[in-house]
Amino acid sequence: MEGESMSGETVVRAQGITRSFGNVEVLHGIDLTLHSGEIVALVGRSGSGKSTLLRIIAGLDDQHGGRLEVDGSRAVAFQEPRLLPWRSVRKNVSLNLSGGNAAARAVTALDEVGLSHRVDAWPLTLSGGEAQRASLARALVRNPEVLLLDEPFGALDALTRIEAHSLLTRLWSTHGFAALLVTHDVEEAVVLADRVLVLEDGAIAYDVAVDVERPRHRDDQRVVELRE
Numbered sequence: 001m002e003g004e005s006m007s008g009e010t011v012v013r014a015q016g017i018t019r020s021f022g023n024v025e026v027l028h029g030i031d032l033t034l035h036s037g038e039i040v041a042l043v044g045r046s047g048s049g050k051s052t053l054l055r056i057i058a059g060l061d062d063q064h065g066g067r068l069e070v071d072g073s074r075a076v077a078f079q080e081p082r083l084l085p086w087r088s089v090r091k092n093v094s095l096n097l098s099g100g101n102a103a104a105r106a107v108t109a110l111d112e113v114g115l116s117h118r119v120d121a122w123p124l125t126l127s128g129g130e131a132q133r134a135s136l137a138r139a140l141v142r143n144p145e146v147l148l149l150d151e152p153f154g155a156l157d158a159l160t161r162i163e164a165h166s167l168l169t170r171l172w173s174t175h176g177f178a179a180l181l182v183t184h185d186v187e188e189a190v191v192l193a194d195r196v197l198v199l200e201d202g203a204i205a206y207d208v209a210v211d212v213e214r215p216r217h218r219d220d221q222r223v224v225e226l227r228e
């Protein structure tokens, strides 16, 4: 079931996760494993429960049944960057940061996402792509073991989205986080992820290993395996 090519320890293990709204059960018993350093895409139709599952794994919502184990710290980024408009970009990134040197660490993170020239800007003056990069910096500055991304590039135009893809790949190769990437863009899933999970009718219908040639992989073969 799990990708044998995935080295690394398990950082997220969800077993039999259920969640209802009212008397409608949206998640019927989700099993999901995320290994350290792995990028897993979660695709599915609108309304299939992707965001609900992501929020549960992020600790922003509770499951009704099942077990969730997360080993390590989590950070989240959403489709809407959710920056506080009355704080500078730097302050948005450093807000609630534990440990010393919060401002300096925020500047470093902003530099990594290519926003060193915008640290003192107000969020409302950023372009969509810049705002989303600030949101990634805010997540990354926390050095998460697990990054949870809910359609982070969904609102970007096609070219900006491609830039964002290479940025995420670059950040991944520097930081080595594990990521769960919710997207309804199957192409994006295949480009970015090691595995693609398909959520259908409240359950994981497919768990597809993607092993295509891409720069961040060392020993690639063009193999796409379908496992159920």
Ligand code: ADP
Residues within 6 Å of the ligand: 021, 026, 044, 045, 046, 047, 048, 049, 050, 051, 052, 053
């Ligand atoms: P997706 O992210 O795949 O589009 P969601 O997880 O947002 O799907 O939603 C799954 C289902 O749960 C939808 O039918 C949605 O209407 C419902 N739902 C999500 N959040 C709530 C909520 N807070 N209250 C009631 N229903 C909700």
Ligand code: MG
Residues within 6 Å of the ligand: 050, 051, 052
């Ligand atoms: Mg959603």
